[in-house]
């Protein structure tokens with residue numbers, strides 16, 4: 507049987523996620539498309555060179571981390587700059603868990619004149635590829651562009667969160683009444699080969715379950731009616747693996763932290779090398795909340811900034827921990 511079309515597919519530069527793209531590859535191959543799977547972390551110029559060399563009908567990009575969203579915009583822009591792709595209007599497919607129809611319509615599609623299509627899962631990739639290469643292609647692309655235009659308009663009309671000016675937000679800073687205690691030991695502390703079993707006691711399992719798409723707070727999630735059984739299973743697997751790691755000493759945990767005198771200077775926090783506060787060690791630049799604040803029971807909520815919790819230079823000394831690089 508002759509191939510329905512040739513597709514070059516890759517996970518973009520900087521991104522190691524392989525699984526989704528491989529599933530798409532297999533699904534397309536099973537449906538008689540010829541797929542050149544370039545692997546992961548593939549730079550734009552390699553993808554475009556390969557697509558040209560192979561005479562690809564479609565390029566597919568996969569990306570699962572936020573920076574990949576920008577890399578995909580970059581690839582679309584580079585395709586636009588290159589006559590080969592722009593003139594032939596080689597379609598660009600966008601996929602991977604962090605991508606979305608809105609992001610594709612608003613950020614990626616405007617960068618390239620050819621069709622740019624967000625594909626939410628592997629099963630859709632076949633019908634999308636067929637639509638882009640088959641007889642009804644023009645109609646499909648016209649409908650796609652109309653849909654993306656609608657998405658862009660809706661996005662542009664979305665109500666923006668009202669913001670205060672910085673001066674207004676600063677005038678509404680949080681007032682904290684607290685007399686900090688000076689720690690017994692100041693300066694740097696180094697931890698070498700820290701006990702892994704002790705660290706394991708402090709693992710926050712919440713994000714672990716989120717990563718597995720199991721929603722709910724820990725430990726209540728273990729008794730959840732819907733996901734409880736699966737949550738217990740993955741937790742048991744993880745704990746068995748942790749036990750192996752700890753007993754086998756697979757990792758060595760080293761750390762460094764420091765506690766230094768600090769003062770607030772405007773929205774920033776300035777750290778000093780010692781209590782004389784003459785030599786600046788480092789400065790953390792702070793950002794203050796500027797969203798419009800509402801009064802709750804007649805009390806206006808403060809526009810917080812991290813520096814609100816550190817004493818200013820002219821008040822009693824305060825000491826704040828800072829992690830050294």
Ligand code: B12
Pocket residue numbers: 515520521522523524525526527529530565566567568569570571572573599600601602603604625626627628629631716717718719
């Ligand atoms: C497995 C996994 C990993 C594995 C990847 C192993 C491998 N060989 O691929 C490992 C452990 C290596 C990993 C590493 C990291 N990961 Co990870 N990872 C995951 C996880 C749990 C599942 C991803 C996955 O495979 N899903 C299953 C596949 C089938 O789904 P999919 O990729 O979306 O693909 C489907 C569709 O999207 C579509 N599709 C996908 N690609 C394409 C392409 C085309 C052309 C088309 C048409 C369709 C299409 O079809 C597929 C099948 O239906 C997700 C969480 C999640 N629930 O998604 C986090 C996740 C993606 N990872 C995440 C992160 C942060 C990382 C790390 C940065 C962690 C770290 N601090 O080191 C690193 C990445 C480093 C890097 N530079 O890339 C975050 C990303 C958050 C973000 N927005 O940035 C997630 C969402 C977890 C989280 N909730 O925080 N990860």
